[in-house]
Amino acid sequence: MIEESHSVEQTEMIAARLAETFRGGECIALDGEMGAGKTQFVRGLVRGLVGDPHAVASPTFVLLNVYPHGHLTVYHLDAYRVHGPQDFESIGFPELLEQPNAIVVVEWASRVSDLLPERAIRVNIESLAPEHRRITIDRNGT
Numbered sequence: 370m371i372e373e374s375h376s377v378e379q380t381e382m383i384a385a386r387l388a389e390t391f392r393g394g395e396c397i398a399l400d401g402e403m404g405a406g407k408t409q410f411v412r413g414l415v416r417g418l419v420g421d422p423h424a425v426a427s428p429t430f431v432l433l434n435v436y437p438h439g440h441l442t443v444y445h446l447d448a449y450r451v452h453g454p455q456d457f458e459s460i461g462f463p464e465l466l467e468q469p470n471a472i473v474v475v476e477w478a479s480r481v482s483d484l485l486p487e488r489a490i491r492v493n494i495e496s497l498a499p500e501h502r503r504i505t506i507d508r509n510g511t
C-alpha cells in the first residue's frame with residue numbers, strides 16, 4: 370500500500386489508521402532517511418493506540434522508549450546508533466518480539482535486518498518535498 374502525505378498531521382493519521390488494526394505481537398520496521406518522518410509516524414501509531422501523541426520522543430539517545438497502554442505496550446526502538454545486532458540483543462529485542470501484548474516499533478530497521486521477524490510490517494518513508502512524503506506500507510500478508 371502506498372500513501373501520500375502532505376503534512377505531519379496526515380502522516381500521523383496514516384499511522385494511526387494502521388495502529389487500529391494491531392492486536393498485539395506486531396513488529397513495525399521503519400526505514401527512511403534522517404528527517405523523513407519515522408518518529409512522526411510512531412507518534413501517529415501511539416496516538417492510534419494510546420491517544421496521546423505528545424508522549425513520543427525520539428529514542429535515538431536512549432535506544433528504547435516504552436508506552437504502556439491497557440493490555441498493549443508499545444516498545445519504540447531506534448537502531449541508528451547500534452554497532453551491531455548484539456546491541457539490540459542486549460536490550461532484549463528478541464524477547465520483546467515474543468511478547469504477545471507488545472507492539473515493537475523499530476526506526477532505522479534495515480540496520481538490524483537480520484534480527485527482524487519475517488512477519489514484520491515494513492514501512493518506508495520517502496521525502497519528496499519539504500512537506501511531501503511517500504509512505505509505503507508492506508503488511509506482508511497480514
Ligand SMILES: Nc1ncnc2c1ncn2[C@@H]1O[C@H](COP(=O)(O)OP(=O)(O)O)[C@@H](O)[C@H]1O
Nearest residue numbers: 374375376377380403404405406407408409500
Ligand atoms: N508530511 C510529513 N510527514 C512527516 N514529517 C514531516 C512532513 N512534512 C514535514 N515533516 C517534518 O519532517 C521532520 C520529520 O522528523 P522525524 O519524524 O524526527 O524524522 P526521522 O525520525 O525519520 O528522522 C519533522 O521536522 C516534521 O515536521
Ligand SMILES: [Mg+2]
Nearest residue numbers: 407408427476
Ligand atoms: Mg527518528
